[in-house]
Amino acid sequence: MRAIRGLWRWRRNPLRRTTDLVEAWVALVTLVLIAVAAPVLGSVVGAAAQGALQRSVRQQHHERHLVTATVVRRLGGGTPVETDPDVAGVRDSRSRVLADWTAPDGSHRHGPVLTTLKSPHRGDHFDVWTDQHGLMTARPLDSATASTHAVLAGFGAALLAAGLVEGARRMIVWRMVRRRYARWDQAWERAGPDWGKAGTGS
Template sequence: MRALSGLWRWRRNPLRRATDLAEAWLALVALLLIAVVAPVTGCLVGAAAQDSLQQSVQRQQHARHLVTATVVRDLGGTLPEPDPDTTSAREARSRVLADWTAPDGTRQHGPVLADLKSPHRGDHFGLWTDPHGRITTRPLDSATATTHAVLAGFGAALLTAALVETGRRLTVWRLIRRRYARWDQAWDRAGPDWGKAGTGS
């Protein structure tokens, strides 16, 4: 990180300018923010995401039920697995017409995706539904929720560090522009005759 390069300006030097010292302070503050604030932000965001996702896990596991469906006939064709958290993208599901009984006892009938390679009439397969038998996705599991929360925490920490470093760079850029503007003013005050023999005598 370039913030560390600003720390060398702390050393005593007769040529050290006020902007050099400002850059050193800025580098130190940025370093402390990245070392302390970024991890704390990541932990807080990760913990909040974990709480929210685990509540979602409990709601989904309470509201979604695995029922057994029976193939009536194959509708032909396969589609990719719709839930990326449950299986790899290479796996496919067959389109079938099926019957199933909802958790509330009602009989359901309709086209669904079955995890069967070659479905035949009478084959059984698992199907996730809501309490009324409407097809839904597999509920989120606790391990997957924790993984998402950890990733959210890491993302928040990295974003905080990136914002701090961006702020430091913008401030240093403004300091350098101000320094160059002062140099230009000093050269203008020196006048066009600066450096010529007899100037100022």
């Protein structure tokens, strides 16, 4: 908003200083960069993030597999459990069981895992994500979530660019004001000794 008000300094005015005109130009450049360059940068960053994340989605879906595990018995809370890193925060809402499953490469696996079954019993089946060799892994990223992250990355980049441009404008104007005050102080120092004396300036 201040950048727009800075354009008002272009108006014809006998009291307009050179610094006022410079400040108006700085305001115009800032406005153009925020209105044009920031959205363009956000779009470029978002597109790049979208491409990288979608490649990651494809790779994860290729490398991770959903297999069916069978409950052998329920475990107590003290047994180490192979867990999905993405759901570590909700570990307490899951049941710990000893289970058997077959890896995508055909090997048989046996070990403690977490299950969403509320009351697991021997022989119950549930799904787990594993790698090619049957080791527990995180759920693969889905395409919609990847797109959301890409949009947020682009939006964040645009906001950051706009903030940096506005910050640079404020810094330039601040330095100009300081120089203006310094010149006023020098002028007052020169006029100070004779200020108010009869005949001053004549």
